[in-house]
Amino acid sequence: MNIDNKVLLDKNSSAKIFNWLNMCVFLVSGLFVSVAQAQLSKTIESITKTHQINIAYRDAPPFSYAASDGKVVGYVIDLCNVIVSDISKHLNIPDLKVNYIENKYLPERDELLREKKVDMICSVNANVIEWKTIADYSSPYTYSYTRFATLKNKKISSIDQLAGHTVSVTSGSVDALALNQTNRELNLNLFVITTPTMEKAFELMRSGKTSAAFINDISLKEIIEAQSDKNLFSISDKGVGKPQFFVILLPHDDKEFKSLVNQSLCKIRKSPDFGKIHDVWFNKPIPYLKLNLQTPYSKEMDKVLTQFDDCLRTGR
Numbered sequence: 001m002n003i004d005n006k007v008l009l010d011k012n013s014s015a016k017i018f019n020w021l022n023m024c025v026f027l028v029s030g031l032f033v034s035v036a037q038a039q040l041s042k043t044i045e046s047i048t049k050t051h052q053i054n055i056a057y058r059d060a061p062p063f064s065y066a067a068s069d070g071k072v073v074g075y076v077i078d079l080c081n082v083i084v085s086d087i088s089k090h091l092n093i094p095d096l097k098v099n100y101i102e103n104k105y106l107p108e109r110d111e112l113l114r115e116k117k118v119d120m121i122c123s124v125n126a127n128v129i130e131w132k133t134i135a136d137y138s139s140p141y142t143y144s145y146t147r148f149a150t151l152k153n154k155k156i157s158s159i160d161q162l163a164g165h166t167v168s169v170t171s172g173s174v175d176a177l178a179l180n181q182t183n184r185e186l187n188l189n190l191f192v193i194t195t196p197t198m199e200k201a202f203e204l205m206r207s208g209k210t211s212a213a214f215i216n217d218i219s220l221k222e223i224i225e226a227q228s229d230k231n232l233f234s235i236s237d238k239g240v241g242k243p244q245f246f247v248i249l250l251p252h253d254d255k256e257f258k259s260l261v262n263q264s265l266c267k268i269r270k271s272p273d274f275g276k277i278h279d280v281w282f283n284k285p286i287p288y289l290k291l292n293l294q295t296p297y298s299k300e301m302d303k304v305l306t307q308f309d310d311c312l313r314t315g316r
Helices: 003-038 042-050 075-090 108-114 174-186 198-206 217-225 255-269 273-282 299-306
Strands: 052-057 097-102 135-137 142-151 166-170 191-195 212-216 233-235 240-246 249-251
Touching (some): 042 249, 052 075, 075 273, 142 198, 198 212, 255 273
Parallel strands (some): 052 097, 166 212
């Protein structure tokens, strides 16, 4: 083979290799486009198409509740309103309508999530692993502990004193998870009655049908403050289980929508208005209810929540 023929062969081989590489790039690019299209947010697609966003809430002051005039208000509702405003600007939908859907009983929450009837659940929900198969979570915006309330005349101050007693808790709640785990670990032999709402769990304790009601300490304080005879009740000093980090529940496996929500939450967290929003609901008379929980935003709260301030970087 002479040199000219060898050069021509090399050129032809190079051309074939170049064409083959181009074909690979085309195929790979097409694959990436297909994957990207497959991962487009169905939630955002629906919001863009309908110009509506569906938000579920429960009657759980000060987090969320319908006021006497029908307006849905609350601490987490305020946060969700800011998020909706940011989503409206991001998607360029100035007429974005909010549809509030009442999640009257806690067990109904799972159905709303599974059937994708809502885009956000803005109420009392913690980031427990048990719900990960049907929902995703925003970054936490506050936290509390599960505690129990008793009648003072029973003189029960620790959970050990409840061994063998009947207690009440909301079905499907993080309080129920914490209570059941503690019951097993301490071998307390508690008989647990579950109820559809926190108020019903409290009422069972109030009427003497149970010895204690297990509820997150924020809601528990609100319920007791609303009682005309609030001095009859006591709240346990120690919490049950680990702290509950409250989050907004989001559609399962929709990373793009979750990212939008978290970006907005991060902006709120870094704003000096964050503490002010907290104090409107926790350290002043609660709007429409005139109850004051007297729990100001503290340096300790800020320190605990600061661990989640990297959400803009991680997209959590």
